[in-house]
Amino acid sequence: MTTSTFTxxxxxxxxxxxxxxxxxxxxxxxxxxxxxxxxxxxTVTSQTPIDEAAVAAAVEEAGYQLAGR
Known part of the structure; x- marks a missing residue:
């Protein structure tokens, strides 16, 4: 398991x-x-390291943005 944190x-x-x-x-x-x-x-916990671009796309689909993008 890996954990990544995004803003x-x-x-x-x-x-x-x-x-x-x-x-x-x-x-x-x-x-x-x-x-x-x-x-x-x-904070995202996943089975393998998560792709930041995939997280950014999911956040954008929800109507928001990752900080710094």
Missing amino acids: VTGMTCGHCVSAVSEEVGDLPGVTAVSVDLPTGAV
Whole structure:
């Protein structure tokens, strides 16, 4: 198992957290997603190292962006 943390911008409520969690959680190999709304930190646990581009695409599908992108 590997764990990676990303920062997502634009989340303001519980619905935001749910949308991001659902999209990122659907990525192949992802076993858990934890979102800290105040900081925007999204921690992804996966069976193998997760591709940042795939996470970015999932976050964008939810309507948000990774910080620095």
